[in-house]
Amino acid sequence: MKKKLISLCMVSIIAVSLSGCGFFETVSGLAGGKATSFSNANDLESGKAYVWHHEGATIEEDLESDVGENVFFTCITGDYNFRKKELEEVTEYPRSIWIDSDTDSQIPTVTSLDYLVYVSNNEVPSSVVFERFADYGYTIGISNMEADQGGHYYLTYADVEKEDYKYYIDMKSDAAQLAEIELISKLYLDKVGSNKVDKSTVSDGGTVLGLEKDKSYVCEFYTGTYYQDYALKANIHSFGSMERFVSYEYEFMHSNFIAIQIPEYFKSGYYFVNGVGLFRYVADKDVGKYNGEAYDAGIDWNDPMILYNEDGTVKYDPSNPDSQKPIEDISDSGDDGTVNMDINAGVDNPGNKDRDGGEKKEQEVKKK
Numbered sequence: 290m291k292k293k294l295i296s297l298c299m300v301s302i303i304a305v306s307l308s309g310c311g312f313f314e315t316v317s318g319l320a321g322g323k324a325t326s327f328s329n330a331n332d333l334e335s336g337k338a339y340v341w342h343h344e345g346a347t348i349e350e351d352l353e354s355d356v357g358e359n360v361f362f363t364c365i366t367g368d369y370n371f372r373k374k375e376l377e378e379v380t381e382y383p384r385s386i387w388i389d390s391d392t393d394s395q396i397p398t399v400t401s402l403d404y405l406v407y408v409s410n411n412e413v414p415s416s417v418v419f420e421r422f423a424d425y426g427y428t429i430g431i432s433n434m435e436a437d438q439g440g441h442y443y444l445t446y447a448d449v450e451k452e453d454y455k456y457y458i459d460m461k462s463d464a465a466q467l468a469e470i471e472l473i474s475k476l477y478l479d480k481v482g483s484n485k486v487d488k489s490t491v492s493d494g495g496t497v498l499g500l501e502k503d504k505s506y507v508c509e510f511y512t513g514t515y516y517q518d519y520a521l522k523a524n525i526h527s528f529g530s531m532e533r534f535v536s537y538e539y540e541f542m543h544s545n546f547i548a549i550q551i552p553e554y555f556k557s558g559y560y561f562v563n564g565v566g567l568f569r570y571v572a573d574k575d576v577g578k579y580n581g582e583a584y585d586a587g588i589d590w591n592d593p594m595i596l597y598n599e600d601g602t603v604k605y606d607p608s609n610p611d612s613q614k615p616i617e618d619i620s621d622s623g624d625d626g627t628v629n630m631d632i633n634a635g636v637d638n639p640g641n642k643d644r645d646g647g648e649k650k651e652q653e654v655k656k657k
Contacts, residue, residue, distance in 0.1 A: 325365065325395055339364060349542075364397055364567055365395050370383075383433040387430060389461070390524040390583075397568050397569065419561075420533045420561040420562075421560050422530055423493065424528055426584060429506065431495075441479070466519060476510055478497075502524065535608065557575045
């Protein structure tokens with residue numbers, strides 16, 4: 290998947306200030322026994338991102354004292370394959386995030402009433418990187434498969450390095466058992482249950498589509514021409530890096546964080562903010578139809594903002610003020626209606642006469 294990568298080191302506090310409706314998933318407030326939601330800003334940990342959400346209140350009011358209810362929610366990281374390379378501009382392997390189905394409800398939701406907060410005790414960021422990740426839904430703990438010339442799908446197992454597979458397998462899922470296979474260059478996956486693995490069942494991020502959440506499947510792998518069956522559960526919410534953007538606008542809030550505005554051009558999607566945590570952004574146009582759950586197939590979370598030419602060069606980047614959106618993407622026929630169009634006037638028709646020498650004729654054209 291094409292990506293625009295921009296590098297940045299961030300070690301301060303971030304808050305994203307927006308305006309509009311608010312949604313938030315109610316969660317247990319614990320992840321691995323550690324609190325992930327808080328009622329007091331003083332309890333927030335330096336170096337982490339949080340979402341503030343409190344219907345009927347302002348963040349200024351909640352900063353004055355302990356609110357008595359949780360209003361700050363941690364942007365969790367889940368398991369991911371780019372540790373210590375969170376903000377690198379170019380990485381050798383595809384970038385994936387895997388979050389199990391027991392935890393993905395703790396991904397905080399940001400709408401236009403909420404703030405995204407990052408706490409730090411030593412620096413203020415000069416800019417903020419938002420790395421957008423495509424949502425591929427629930428699947429087994431395998432990503433980034435590729436197709437050979439015959440359309441058979443495989444994951445790189447030990448091609449360059451003996452542990453290449455760690456970039457393709459979620460090692461915190463039950464798919465980690467695949468690490469016990471004898472070292473081979475490629476590990477093929479032919480079937481998941483009764484589903485054939487082909488271009489119709491594999492996502493752009495190389496994950497298996499169409500699986501039922503939390504259901505176990507017998508997966509037919511091949512080491513060379515020898516098959517090996519493994520029972521794997523589709524309990525991994527899988528994400529793949531899609532595009533990156535940088536924001537520079539922020540304001541101090543007379544507190545222990547600053548507020549940074551999410552760019553107006555952002556679409557609904559999942560964003561990894563400055564390499565510290567993932568949040569779900571629901572744009573105003575999608576607020577009314579968002580189901581409030583950890584996964585909503587009714588919203589296109591992967592609608593790209595950066596457009597590319599066929600040769601891979603950038604055609605349009607909304608973060609670039611000099612970039613012009615293609616006409617076909619900004620034209621809008623509007624509502625059905627009637628317009629008057631002069632079909633005879635032109636440079637060779639002075640006086641706006643029709644071709645018979647009379648006055649111009651007008652034709653009513655129905656908009657499509």
